[in-house]
Amino acid sequence: MFPMFDAVVSCLPHCVFYPGETRLQAINNELLRLGLSTKSYYNADGIVLDNASGFELCLLETSGPYGLMDEGRETTDHIKAAYGLLSMLHTVAHKFIHADIEVFKKLKVCFVHAHQNQVRLWTFSLVGRHLYVLTRVDSAIIPTCCSDTFKDDFKHFSHLFWRIKVCDTEIMMCI
Numbered sequence: 001m002f003p004m005f006d007a008v009v010s011c012l013p014h015c016v017f018y019p020g021e022t023r024l025q026a027i028n029n030e031l032l033r034l035g036l037s038t039k040s041y042y043n044a045d046g047i048v049l050d051n052a053s054g055f056e057l058c059l060l061e062t063s064g065p066y067g068l069m070d071e072g073r074e075t076t077d078h079i080k081a082a083y084g085l086l087s088m089l090h091t092v093a094h095k096f097i098h099a100d101i102e103v104f105k106k107l108k109v110c111f112v113h114a115h116q117n118q119v120r121l122w123t124f125s126l127v128g129r130h131l132y133v134l135t136r137v138d139s140a141i142i143p144t145c146c147s148d149t150f151k152d153d154f155k156h157f158s159h160l161f162w163r164i165k166v167c168d169t170e171i172m173m174c175i
Contacts, residue, residue, distance in 0.1 A: 001046070001060065001062065001112075001114055001119070002017070002019045002046065004157075004158070004161045005017040005019070005046060005048065005060065005112075005161070005164075007161065008048070008161055008162075008164050009048060012048075012050075013052075014050050014051045014052035014053075015048055015049065015050050015051070015057070016048070016049055016051060017046060017047070017048050017049075018046060018047045018048075018049060019045075019046045019060075020045070020046065021043040021044075021045065022043060022044055022045075022046060022047045023041050023042070023043055024041070024042045024043070024044050024047060024056060024059065024084045024087065024088075025054075025056060025091075026056050026084065026087035026088040026090070026091045027040075027041055027042045027083070027084060027087050028041065029087065029090070029091045029094070030086075030087040030090055030091070033090075033094065042080060042083065042084050044059040044060060044061060044080075044081075044084060045059075045060045045061050045062045046059065046060030046112075047059050047060070048110075048164075055088070055091060055092055056088050056091070056109075057088075057109060057110065058109065058110035058111070058112065058164060059081060059084050059085070059088075059109075059110075059111055059112070060111075060112045060113075060114070061077040061080065061081050061111070061112070061113050061114070062077075062113075062114040062115075063077050063113070063114065063115040063116075077113060077115075081111045081113065081122075082124070082134060084111075085109050085111055085124035085134070086124070086132065088109045088124075089107065089109055089124065089125075089126065089132070092104075092107060101126075101129070104126055105125065105126050105127060106125075107125060107126070108123040108124065108125040109123070109124050109125075110122065110123055110124075110164055111123075111124060111134070112164065114142070117141055117142050117144075118139055118140065118141055118142060119139070119140055119142055119157065119160060120136055120138070120139045120140075121136070121137045121138045121139070121160050121163055121164060122134055122135060122136050122137060123135050123137055137163060138159075138160045138163055139160075140153070140156040140157040140159070140160040141153045141156070141157070142157060143157050
């Protein structure tokens with residue numbers, strides 16, 4: 001997963017991928033805005049950050065090692081990611097507080113979720129004044145050497161990561 005993210009950010013100006021347990025700064029921003037303690041935090045399994053703006057554009061969650069089937073963990077990762085994605089959008093909204101809501105509706109942040117033997121790409125965006133939507137954009141099987149369908153699986157897997165690059169480029173153009 002990490003080398004694929006490295007390939008994505010190498011095509012994005014000013015972006016860097018932080019792998020491993022990485023604290024999501026958008027959560028800290030949200031807690032400070034609400035006057036709450038920043039002792040609580042959210043560590044994503046990886047974050048794509050635009051260094052020029054300081055905005056987090058994409059987060060990664062992995063629900064355990066390859067092949068693990070743990071529905072409870074998968075659900076928990078989606079809840080954590082939704083909270084993180086909402087905070088990421090709020091960080092942008094608070095920086096551009098006078099921006100037109102129609103422009104803001106075009107902004108999407110990304111969530112990549114690895115679970116069992118698949119990776120899924122999600123986008124999160126505002127669609128109405130108080131309505132956000134988490135949309136699954138794509139899903140791919142993680143290719144393995146022992147698979148009979150390795151070539152096709154790898155094509156789809158790499159295409160999914162290309163779509164992350166396209167999403168992040170669109171996000172940076174909105175900002």
